[in-house]
Amino acid sequence: MMTKTMFPPSITNLLLQEGQRFQINNNFVEALGTGIICCVASARGGKTSLAYVMLDYVIRYTKRPVILDSFPQKVIDEGVPDHWKGRVFNTPFSQIATVNEPAVWLVDDSGTHYNSRDSMGGGKLLARTAGILSHFGGGMTVIFTTQLLSGVDVSFFRYTNMATIIRYVDSDVLKHERSEWKELVQEGQYQLNRVSSGRCLDYFWSGKDRQLVRVHFPDWLNKKVDPIKADLMSRPMRYHTVQDKERMIKGGSKVVKKSKTDKSKENMTE
Amino acid sequence: MKGGIPLHVAIGDIRSITLRNKLKRLGLEGQHIDDLISLVDEIGIQQNLNDMPLGVRFSTVKSKKNKPNIWKG
DSSP states (O other), X not given: OOOTTSSOHHHHHHHSOTTOEEEETTEEEEOXXXXXXXXXXXXXXXXXXXXXXXXXXXXXXXXXXXXXXXXXXXXXXXXXXXXXXTTEEOOOGGGGGGOOSOOEEEXXXXXXXXXXXXXXXXXXXXXXXXXXXXXXXXXXXXXXXXXXXXXXXXXXXXXXXXXXXXXXXXXXXHTTSOHHHHHHHHHHHHHHHHHOOTTOTTEEEETTTTEEEEOOOOGGGOTTTOHHHHHHHHSGGGGSOHHHHHHHHHTTTOOOOOOOOOGGGTTOOO | OTTTSXXXXXXXXXXXXXXXXXXXXXXXXXXXHHHHHHHHHHHHHHHHHHTSOHHHHHHTSOOOOOOOOBOOO
């Protein structure tokens, strides 16, 4: 069930709007309302659905607009639940400067859009933005999901407040995690396995609060209730045009030039 | 052999077995006999632990298993 206290303090702090009050251990504190919530899980590990529950929380308990980064218009029109209508947009993250409200962004599968190996592309954009998130629109929050933190530009984690959410990560994939985060992800796996099994879809580990949190799964994401809407929300990128999908994979129209080799000097030492 | 040997035999002392057999032969039974057997078992286990590092000795101490910390919203 959705309640205002359903998330632990580190997450609530970033989901509520700056200045909104919430309770920690019988004390009221004011929410910061700006920062990054990163959700790590392997494919089909419940990252996106958990991100949706957080956005649902934002829609219910705040007046913040919600932006689903680069989502297909079809998903905005036909996939989102009725009570989200009018509150949700699909502005690309690259246009963050044009938004003048304390928005909450969902950057889904950051590894594709903002890969750490694409240092001159989206990865750089995300990293540069992190430091000034609190300035834009009166303080913005970015929820991003990724299969592995090593896939995201490291600068993104350096300059703002963070709350980490760990869900099931495949043990073979975990070996490739960034050394700074590996311990946290491993601890998350241990804690999740204490209360659940398999893909541990019923809990997540909040790294900052060091607590397990039970996951709420809404009806509008349930395939048994409405399979079409559920698929629109569960796999939104599927509904992009082929051209858009190709652009996402290839990373725009960037062409890497091959370096020329002077055949006559190939084996020479100077 | 693995898993088939009782604890007092595996890490105890041979005297606890001798005592058990002796008491059985004498036909002695009851609470006070059980206490005597457990006393000899404990002395045997302690004797073995004496040669072990402190860490190993501590790990044999009974302790509460901490419960998973679950957020109660």
